[in-house]
Amino acid sequence: MPKHVVATTEELPPGTRKLVTIRGREIGIFNIAGDYYALINRCPHEGAALCKGKLVGRMESDKPGEYRLTRPGEMLRCPWHGWEFDIRTGQSWCDPEHTYVRSYQVTVEPGAAVVKGPYMAETIPVRVEGNYVVVDL
Amino acid sequence: MKLPIQGAIDCDVHIALPNTAVLLPHMDEYWREHITQRGLDQDNLDSAAYPANAPITGRPDWRGTKPGTDLKLLQSCLDTFDTRYAICNVLHGSPLMFSEDLSAAFCRAINNWVAKEWLDRDPRLRASITVPIHSPELAAAEIERCAADPRFVQVLLLAAAELPLGRRINWPIYAAAERNNLPLGVHAGSSYRHAPTNTGWPSYFLEDYVGLASGCASALNSLICEGVFVQHPNLKVVLLESGVTWLPNFIWRANKTWRAARMEVPWQTRPPGDYIRDHVRLTTQPFDAPPSADMTQRLIEEIGSDDVLLFATDYPHWHFDGEDALPDGISPQLARRIAIDNPLNTYPRLTP
Amino acid sequence: MNVITPQTQPDVSAQSLTGYVDCDVHPYFKNPAELDAFLPTRWREHRKEYGARSRSALAYMPQYPRLSPQNGMRMDAFPPDGSLPGSDLPFMREQLIDLFGMAHGILLPLLGRGGDERNLEYGAAMCTAVNDWMLAYWCDPEPRLKASIQINVEHAESAIAEIEKRAGDRRFAQVQINQRGLEPLGRHRYRKILQAAAANGFPIAMHLGGTSGHASTAGGWPSYYHEEHHAYVQSMEGIVTSLVVEGVFEQIPNLKVALVEGGFAWIPALTWRLDKHYRRLRTEVPHLKRLPSEYIRDHIWVTTQPVEEPERAGDMLSTLEWIGWDRVMFSTDYPHWDQDDPRYAFKVQIPEQQKRMLFRENALAFYNLA
Secondary structure (H helix, E strand, O other): OOEEEEEEOOOOOOOOEEEEEEOOEEEEEEEEOOEEEEEEOOOOOOOOOHHHOEEEEEEEOOOOOOOEEEEEEEEEEOOOOOOEEEOOOOEEOOOHHHHOOOOOOOOOOOOOOOOOOOOEOOEEOEEEEOOEEEEEO | OOOOOOOOEEEEEEOOOOOHHHHHHHOOHHHHHHHHHHOHHHOOOOOOOOOOOOHHHOOHHHHOOOOOOOHHHHHHHHHHOOOOEEEEEOOOOHHHOOOHHHHHHHHHHHHHHHHHHHHOOOOOEEEEEEOOOOOHHHHHHHHHHHHOOOOEEEEEEEEEOOOOOOOHHHHHHHHHHHHOOOOEEEEEEEOOOOOOEOOEOOOOHHHHHHHHHHHHHHHHHHHHHOOHHHHOOOOOEEEEOOOOOOHHHHHHHHHHHHHHHHHHOOOOOOOHHHHHHHHEEEEOOOOOOOOOHHHHHHHHHHHOOOOOEEOOOOOOOOOOOOOOOOOOOOOHHHHHHHHHHHHHHHOHHHOO | OOOOOOOOOOOOOOHHHOOOEEEEEOOOOOOHHHHHHHOOHHHHHHHHHOOOOOOOOOOOOOOOOOOOHHHHEOOOOOOOOOOOOOOOHHHHHHHHHOOOOOOEEEEOOOOOOHHHOOOHHHHHHHHHHHHHHHHHHHHOOOOOEEEEEEOOOOOHHHHHHHHHHHOOOOOEEEEEEEOOOOOOOOOHHHHHHHHHHHHOOOOEEEEOOOOOOOOOEOOEOOOOHHHHHHHHHHHHHHHHHHHHHOOHHHHOOOOOEEEEOOOOOOHHHHHHHHHHHHHHHHHHOOOOOOOHHHHHHHHEEEEOOOOOOOOOOHHHHHHHHHHOHHHEEOOOOEOEOOOOOOOOOOOOOOOHHHHHHHHHHHHHHHOOOO
């Protein structure tokens, strides 16, 4: 699989992102606490530029009136309808039961945009080689 | 469509006070004095919800002198359907009163009257507990009191009160209901603290009545959004006389909105449709059925669970003629679930 | 057994949308002072000194705060100069009009608050100003955009005057009314306004919102915007019920009504419910000569946004069938957060002919556009 250098590690410190286009596909590369993740820049809901959304934490609660913030800066909120995605897995937070146990082998098929399911954002494998952030695509 | 089975459980019949004075023997001496001094025992305290002589208020063969007051006419309905149990709901003006203690006194009297004048007279009858719906603490106390009688199987509220039902201020009611294994019966209707629709006061009773479905929908939304089912995971809610066919589009819209608005209600960890299928039931009268059996079938599939519907005649309200109590398009197996299994699963106190 | 079916391939490319009609576009100003040029001095000064006053608790904000900045905007719709989404015509062309090859876009401004204004003369002046602003900033430089006549529906005299003023001006497509007024729209106090609209060849658009002063539900004020968003559907249901049962369509047989931004899947069930209970209670309403469903079929149209998301994709088709393929008109609601992208709004393949009707032909007919 051809590999593409998308950034240097220096230009992508933790908490930042970069949008790149590879073979006509827009991809968002994120550095979450030192680890790199990549998502196709397309929300599975209605096709919005997901990777331009806000980096947010996860607002959780076990009981009405109690609130807890977890995973600060690790969730992506779609700029349109506000769906929340876990950047590490592409999993939509709003319906975890339907996506939770799915072990997701991500591939990207050439040609038209493909959405694997309603609540998953498409993830791309990312690795670091030396000082470079590399995507296999 | 006639009910293809016998031994149904009728989850919504209405009994009514012939007059206010019948409550006097069922009050303590303080309130008897208070009420008679003020002449309230001579007043008609019926709610404005059903004009007495409007066609819908009483089917001609069920009407009698005042719909809901005649035990024999109720029994004739039960005999027709070979009903095993019928759950009686009193719709009266007293739960709607502004004075909390007066309202509670009336509610206590109504429940006492129901037990003595109805439940004692026909072993098939069961009832909902009438409570002062605007006073959560007093309502909870009345629930605890009446729960001692196993023939009370539900707590009765109206869909539209002064605050949306799900609000935390109401939670003592739900805690008491859950504690006593009593589902919450949310009956279509308003206490008129607000206009009956959110666009203001309509001119016609027809509009008020049609608008009751929207009132039930917003009550349901409140219960879900405020996390009542998270706080009370064993609580079941029955929408009574709410109409049925609005439910699927409500689920679609609620699920859609939740995915965007989840942060407002983070305790809601599942889509609203899931809570509805687990916790919410609807009686089948009125069904508001589509024009064809195929469409009805599709609608029921869209509800997405065979557990949701509960059989009801809504006696003595006039929604159908003869025994044509269910719309076409329901299979005999589903009819059996609607008439027997689902009510038994919803009302555990029916079979202690 | 909650089955979510996967999305199919998007079946509408940007090219295939060329010539579509967008029945709900929201223009904004870069600065409220843009309106000043269209306000008489008296009201310009009033605006600065007293400002908008509606039946609401908050001075500047809707009572239910939205989920995204600037009162619920799509987050990537801010123009390059940082002004409000929807305030920049070139950017709107880039993100919407030219991108999708729009044939016509119907503007429904939600600014100035003239329609909600408690000071009725100020409200009337603001409505006129917004109407003039729309022409100057939007319709004249971009003829694909059509305006909706703003009126304060609680002030019949000025509302009728404004409708008559714009009669014959083809840049105006319809009269815009908030779904929430002091009384349901079918009530007698509004009848002459509806008659004026129909007499002057304008359909009515009911757009969600407005501050009636009534609680958002029959059972009081809910806590969350989550609930308020759904309450807009209940308002639409109330409006349809009122228009039908009050006999508005019997009295004004050429009146056409579009329900904008209320979704649409609730219509069939309301229709069935109205028919059923009308049959029982017809003695109350002898002025009605037909079934409610017949009035609805002949006089009510719905726009598609926020598009419904049935759990089984196929139920979208049956729902649209039950409403009537000729009654549904596509809308984006650009630039709000819950807007729909015309390429991906529908998760199911719509047959070609119905697609053309929904995206274009129904609106061309409704708005009498060439």
